[in-house]
Amino acid sequence: MSRPTTASLFGDLDVDVSFDAPIGVESWFCTGGTADLLLRPADPSTLAEIVRRCRRTALPLRIMGEGANLLVDDDGVDGVVVRLDREGFRAVERNADGEVGLVRVGAGADLSRTLMDLARSGLQGLEPLMGVPASIGGAIRMNAGGAFGSIGDAVHAVCALDADGIERVYPADELRFEYRRTNLVDPIVLWAVFKVEQVDPIALRTRIKEIAAYKKSTQPLGDKSAGCMFKNPIDPDSGDRISAGRIIDESGLKGLRIGSAEVSPRHANFLTVDRGGRARDVIELGDEVMRRVRDGRGIELEREVVVWRRPGEEDEA
Ligand SMILES: Cc1cc2nc3c(=O)[nH]c(=O)nc-3n(C[C@H](O)[C@H](O)[C@H](O)COP(=O)(O)OP(=O)(O)OC[C@H]3O[C@@H](n4cnc5c(N)ncnc54)[C@H](O)[C@@H]3O)c2cc1C
Known part of the structure; x- marks a missing residue:
């Protein structure tokens, strides 16, 4: 679709358009x-209209x-x-639905900033x-987390737009x-x-510092x-998840390099790229790590990082 056509497709909406x-x-x-086209809608109703128009015109939407x-x-x-980074997607509402233990946060809000703001008031x-x-939306999509827990543990409800641009609210018991x-x-x-809980702000701050230091x-x-x-893949013998970083490390791949991309010598599950490097180097290095772990250990690694590509070379999610 040409630029004038795509611009006119969204030109009547409250949306920032960049080519x-x-x-x-x-x-x-x-x-x-x-x-090719980046849209920053002002609010959820504009976003819903974008979803419907993309669907009608078969434009891929990410x-x-x-x-x-x-x-x-x-x-x-x-x-x-x-991108949902305009004000209409970043609201944080305490006492959501009149409940002191609930906070509603827009998908475009920054996760760290939100948790620090809540922590200042002693809300854990x-x-x-x-x-x-992460943004709140990205963290929910990925169920982000780690050694101390995942975002899903704190979820009371999620509101999503479906493929027809209709809002749907899911209580926690419908979500896995x-x-x-x-x-x-x-x-x-x-x-x-x-779900949040009122605790001593000083003790919460100490806990946050410990997690950050770890x-x-x-x-x-x-x-x-x-x-x-x-x-982290499932161990074919025990059926438990095992550390992908440890497997990559044990396969001797720390420091392995393709062009501008490297398997981090500090943490083998981090692939890093030099400033000004190429995304293709990271993709190829990831493929090489997967190949060597498959050949050496018989374990199939699956990418956690989402890769976006043009048609013919499909996205990986
Ligand atoms: C230094 C570093 C450390 C990290 N440590 C951790 C860690 O400890 N634990 C962990 O889990 N992750 C970690 N990550 C990965 C990353 O922080 C998480 O996956 C995070 O959830 C990504 O959020 P995002 O908003 O950046 O999403 P993006 O990277 O922008 O997108 C990721 C996926 O989410 C989708 N998405 C984004 N927003 C929405 C939305 N509103 N609705 C639906 N889908 C959406 C995208 O389409 C894409 O498929 C780390 C990353 C870095 C760079």
């Missing part, structure tokens, strides 16, 4: 290509959060990429996610949060309500990456 938007360099990898679990191929992506619930870079996935099939998270000591947070590249 050839540099979403790759705005991701945490700081590398990769552009989005949602980008903070790009902390995303690798955009160097050739970029077609269709429409939507999201602190296990300290140090996980599993390791880095949920059963939510609707394409867009709009907001989530979290994360800093175990992960190469200063390098360009999207966190763990692979999900």
